[in-house]
Amino acid sequence: FGEAAKKLQGPFVPKFEDYQQVYNSIAARLEERDDYDDGSFGPVLLRLAWHCSGTYDKETGTGGSNGATMRFTPEGSHGANAGLQSARDFLDPIKEQYPWITYSDLWILGGVCAIQEMQGPKIPYRPGRSDRDVSFCTPDGRLPDASKDQKHVRAIFGRMGFDDKEMVALSGAHALGRCHEDRSGYSGPWTFSPTTLTNDYYKLLLEEKWAWKKWTGPKQFEDVKTKTLMMLPTDMALVQDKGFRPYVEKYANDNEAFFKDFSDGVVRLFELGVPFTVAEDARWTFKSSFD
Numbered sequence: 001f002g003e004a005a006k007k008l009q010g011p012f013v014p015k016f017e018d019y020q021q022v023y024n025s026i027a028a029r030l031e032e033r034d035d036y037d038d039g040s041f042g043p044v045l046l047r048l049a050w051h052c053s054g055t056y057d058k059e060t061g062t063g064g065s066n067g068a069t070m071r072f073t074p075e076g077s078h079g080a081n082a083g084l085q086s087a088r089d090f091l092d093p094i095k096e097q098y099p100w101i102t103y104s105d106l107w108i109l110g111g112v113c114a115i116q117e118m119q120g121p122k123i124p125y126r127p128g129r130s131d132r133d134v135s136f137c138t139p140d141g142r143l144p145d146a147s148k149d150q151k152h153v154r155a156i157f158g159r160m161g162f163d164d165k166e167m168v169a170l171s172g173a174h175a176l177g178r179c180h181e182d183r184s185g186y187s188g189p190w191t192f193s194p195t196t197l198t199n200d201y202y203k204l205l206l207e208e209k210w211a212w213k214k215w216t217g218p219k220q221f222e223d224v225k226t227k228t229l230m231m232l233p234t235d236m237a238l239v240q241d242k243g244f245r246p247y248v249e250k251y252a253n254d255n256e257a258f259f260k261d262f263s264d265g266v267v268r269l270f271e272l273g274v275p276f277t278v279a280e281d282a283r284w285t286f287k288s289s290f291d
């Protein structure tokens, strides 16, 4: 009888409410698990979603958030992805609870949830990513190298199809989280509130005095006043470059403009390389836990 009923219903097609439930479960787990460095897995979940997406190459159409190929060793062990196992492990019980969602849709939903739960803007979402096999792993070297300058930043984000304004708007995500010596080699947070999304990253870039940190690790900047904050060479490139700097100034002065452009940029980033069947105007906006 059960089988017959199932046949009548057809295959399970998840709807908005089903994805909202997954969102709620991720949000609840973020609240529960405060055993990550600043009390939240939010930053590393966002980093996972971005590193899936940021492999995209617009010329060949390869890479991007479709596939979740970071599950496989070649890509999972790329130097740039060091530490992201913790984010994947965090999401595994959610995948067990909702087996119908693909890893690739789940990892991006994790990024969306992280941003919203860290009090960032709404990030509209649509599903449609499928998991692909190891042969779809991208070659090493597609993600940015923090020791480089603006030419590199433009080359990497240009390859994904982004312009100057979008590059600066996305960069505000470095208000969140921190660098770990055992992962990237760099050390420290960018802002004083690394689990809340604000435009502080831009304000600090402009208002603080920055100097090279005196240490034996990779070259990074520290704030002269407290010596507790950091900037990567690629972060500092945003104020050194004439094309980038006006946007840094704009976002430092206008959090609303930052949130708007950040959201637009992240939506585009998270959708790179995905052959959606759902139209752009049918994206969903999830309720946050505090709405």
Ligand code: HIF
Residues within 6 Å of the ligand: 043, 044, 046, 047, 050, 083, 144, 145, 146, 147, 153, 170, 171, 172, 173, 174, 176, 177, 178, 179, 180, 181, 183, 184, 185, 186, 232, 234, 235
């Ligand atoms: Fe990051 N990023 N990112 N990044 N990033 C690190 C950490 C985070 C770059 C380098 C690093 C973006 C762009 C760039 C986050 C989100 C985003 C670390 C430290 C490095 C080295 C990793 C570690 O040691 O754990 C470079 C060179 C980028 C291009 C300029 C995006 C815009 C800012 C696209 C973005 O969204 C987040 C969040 C973290 C914090 C992770 C954590 O575990 O706390």
